[in-house]
Amino acid sequence: MNLPENISPDRFLKNFDRSIINDRFEIFKSLKKETRSRFSEDVRKGLSSKKKFLLPKYFYDDKGSELFEKICTTDEYYPTRTEKRILLERSDEISLKNKKIRTITELGSGSSEKSELLINSFLKDRNFLHYIPIDVSPVLMDSSESLLKKFNNLNVSGIISFYENGIKLISHIDSSPKLILFLGSSIGNFTRKDSVEFLKMVRQSMNPDERFMVGFDLEKDTEVLNRAYNDSKGYTAAFNLNILERINRELGGDFDLKKFSHKAFYNSGKMRMEMHLISGEDMKVWIDEPGYEISFKKGETIHTENSCKFTFESIADLADKSGLAVSDHYTDTENYFTLTSLTVKK
Numbered sequence: 001m002n003l004p005e006n007i008s009p010d011r012f013l014k015n016f017d018r019s020i021i022n023d024r025f026e027i028f029k030s031l032k033k034e035t036r037s038r039f040s041e042d043v044r045k046g047l048s049s050k051k052k053f054l055l056p057k058y059f060y061d062d063k064g065s066e067l068f069e070k071i072c073t074t075d076e077y078y079p080t081r082t083e084k085r086i087l088l089e090r091s092d093e094i095s096l097k098n099k100k101i102r103t104i105t106e107l108g109s110g111s112s113e114k115s116e117l118l119i120n121s122f123l124k125d126r127n128f129l130h131y132i133p134i135d136v137s138p139v140l141m142d143s144s145e146s147l148l149k150k151f152n153n154l155n156v157s158g159i160i161s162f163y164e165n166g167i168k169l170i171s172h173i174d175s176s177p178k179l180i181l182f183l184g185s186s187i188g189n190f191t192r193k194d195s196v197e198f199l200k201m202v203r204q205s206m207n208p209d210e211r212f213m214v215g216f217d218l219e220k221d222t223e224v225l226n227r228a229y230n231d232s233k234g235y236t237a238a239f240n241l242n243i244l245e246r247i248n249r250e251l252g253g254d255f256d257l258k259k260f261s262h263k264a265f266y267n268s269g270k271m272r273m274e275m276h277l278i279s280g281e282d283m284k285v286w287i288d289e290p291g292y293e294i295s296f297k298k299g300e301t302i303h304t305e306n307s308c309k310f311t312f313e314s315i316a317d318l319a320d321k322s323g324l325a326v327s328d329h330y331t332d333t334e335n336y337f338t339l340t341s342l343t344v345k346k
C-alpha cells in the first residue's frame, strides 16, 4: 500500500507506528506511550473527583473486548442482534443508495461482524472496497484478518487508536467519498453535550457526498432495558469489573475485585442506563502509576458507563445541533433500534 504522493509521511505519521502487513493490509497504531499516559491521567482524574467515574473507552482491553462479545450473545442483550437483523435485511439497499462510495470507515469496529454484512453487500455491486476500521482495542487485527480472508477484493487500513486521532488520519489515507459507520449504539455512551461535540467532529471531516450511519438504541420498556445490562450469565458484571482489573494490571493498582459489585439501572429522568461499581466496605486502594491512594466509603460508587436511549425526535435534534440531517432511518419491526443515515446539513 502506497502513501498518497502529495502527503509528506511525517506530517501525519508522527503520532503513529505504521506497519504494512501485506499488499492488502496496513495498520496504524497510536504510539503506546501516549495511550498509556492518557489512561493513567484519566484514571487519576476520575477516581479523584467528588463523584468517582471511569471512562467507558477503557473497558476494551483484550479481556474487555472478549467479554463484550459474550454479552452480545446473551438472550437479554437485544441491541446487537436487532442491529444485525436490520443490516441483514437492508444492507443491499444501503449499498445501492450509495453507489459512488468505495470506502467504508468504522468508528469502534470491534469484531466487525455487523460491518461484514455491509461489506458483503457493497462488494456485490463493486469490484473493490477499502475498509478503514478505527478501534482502541487490538481486537481490530483479528477482525481485519478474518475479513481479508473472506473477501479477496477488499483492502484494509486499520487504525488502532482513539476516535479523535483516527478520524484525523482517515483523509490522509484515502480521500475518496466514504460511508462512516458508528454502530452498536456507542453514541449513547456520550452525554448529550459530548455527543453533539463528537458528531460535529465527524461532520467536519465529511463532504456532501458522504454518509454517516449511526446505530441508536431507542427508548423502550424499562424491564427490557434493565435485563439487557444485568444478564443472568454475569458477563456484564465481569465486563464492568474488568476495568478495575485493568487498572491493577496496567497501572499497578491493588483493587480487591471481590469488594466491588456491579450495578446497572435505568435512570428515566436522564433517559439512560447507568453502570456503576459499588464499594462493599470502607477501604483504601493504592495505584502505583503515578503513585497515589484513593479512599472509598462503603456503598460509594464509581460511575463507569452511561448508555443513553433515544427517540426519533431526539435523534433529529441531535443531528440538527451537529450540522447534520437525517436522510433515512432503518429500523426493526418493534422499533427497538434504528440505524440512521446522516448527511451534511445544507
Ligand SMILES: C[S@@+](CC[C@H](N)C(=O)[O-])C[C@H]1O[C@@H](n2cnc3c(N)ncnc32)[C@H](O)[C@@H]1O
Pocket (backbone or CB within 6 Å): 056, 057, 058, 060, 065, 068, 080, 107, 108, 109, 110, 111, 112, 114, 134, 135, 136, 137, 161, 162, 163, 164, 183, 184, 185, 186
Ligand atoms: C460497544 S463496542 C461496539 C463494537 C461494534 N461496533 C459493534 O457494534 O458490535 C465499542 C467498540 O468501540 C471501541 N471503543 C470504545 N471507545 C473508543 C474510543 N474512544 N476510541 C476508539 N475505539 C473505542 C471498543 O474497543 C469496542 O470495540
